[in-house]
Amino acid sequence: MGKHKLARFAENLTFPNLLQVGYEQLQQEGFQWRGRWAEYFGNNHPIVLELGCGKGDYTIALSKENPGCNYIGVDIKGARLWRGAKTAHEEQLHNVAFIRTKIELITSFFAEEEVSELWITFPDPQPKKPNKRLTSERFLSLYRHILKPESAIHLKTDSQELFEYTLGEVIPQGGHSVDFATADLYASGYGGDATAVQTFYERMFLAEGKPITYIKFFM
Numbered sequence: 468m469g470k471h472k473l474a475r476f477a478e479n480l481t482f483p484n485l486l487q488v489g490y491e492q493l494q495q496e497g498f499q500w501r502g503r504w505a506e507y508f509g510n511n512h513p514i515v516l517e518l519g520c521g522k523g524d525y526t527i528a529l530s531k532e533n534p535g536c537n538y539i540g541v542d543i544k545g546a547r548l549w550r551g552a553k554t555a556h557e558e559q560l561h562n563v564a565f566i567r568t569k570i571e572l573i574t575s576f577f578a579e580e581e582v583s584e585l586w587i588t589f590p591d592p593q594p595k596k597p598n599k600r601l602t603s604e605r606f607l608s609l610y611r612h613i614l615k616p617e618s619a620i621h622l623k624t625d626s627q628e629l630f631e632y633t634l635g636e637v638i639p640q641g642g643h644s645v646d647f648a649t650a651d652l653y654a655s656g657y658g659g660d661a662t663a664v665q666t667f668y669e670r671m672f673l674a675e676g677k678p679i680t681y682i683k684f685f686m
């Protein structure tokens with residue numbers, strides 16, 4: 468492993484806002500803040516998750532815009548989380564946390580109905596493994612446990628395949644209602660948070676001239 472990554476992993480251990488727990492400890496002891504996030508943040512503001520957050524661009528940007536909500540970025544890659552955790556730490560963003568985990572384990576980190584909204588930002592499209600797609604029914608059934616009823620889920624992706632799969636298969640099969648969907652977000656005239664923030668991956672896709680798709684639907 469590169470020196471650069473190791474240095475980031477070491478610094479990650481010093482960030483109070485970056486929470487990571489080994490699999491065995493999680494199974495044996497559970498996660499300290501599950502069901503107690505209001506205590507962690509010192510308030511009972513709504514909790515918004517960014518899944519597959521990478522450097523946490525949405526988590527950081529939305530936390531500054533909406534101090535009345537708490538934002539938690541979730542990703543398995545520590546070297547990417549380092550960026551978001553360091554920014555939140557340096558800028559003293561008290562409504563931000565990051566969790567290093569596989570999203571498959573998300574119900575170990577949040578109790579029933581503890582979360583109010585989800586952003587899924589440029590997830591790996593998993594063309595050959597539908598079950599690994601973060602909008603598959605397998606994952607939605609995990610999100611259902613932790614989300615309040617009728618919570619909004621936002622998907623931003625450059626993958627037309629993932630967009631069509633989510634909009635054309637998963638959403639109708641699950642009986643979810645769609646608030647807005649577009650195959651070309653920046654041509655659609657849609658505003659708000661969907662266009663106000665551009666993630667690290669999104670900027671690369673935009674530079675390649677790829678249209679960005681967006682769906683907002685309800686659990």
Ligand SMILES: C[S@@+](CC[C@H](N)C(=O)[O-])C[C@H]1O[C@@H](n2cnc3c(N)ncnc32)[C@H](O)[C@@H]1O
Nearest residue numbers: 519520521542543544569570588589666667668
């Ligand atoms: C293409 S990157 C996008 C990162 C960021 N959202 C962005 O737009 O810049 C996908 C991210 O999802 C994370 N990821 C994919 N599958 C995951 C899983 N099952 N559990 C946790 N993280 C996952 C990867 O580690 C990676 O950082």
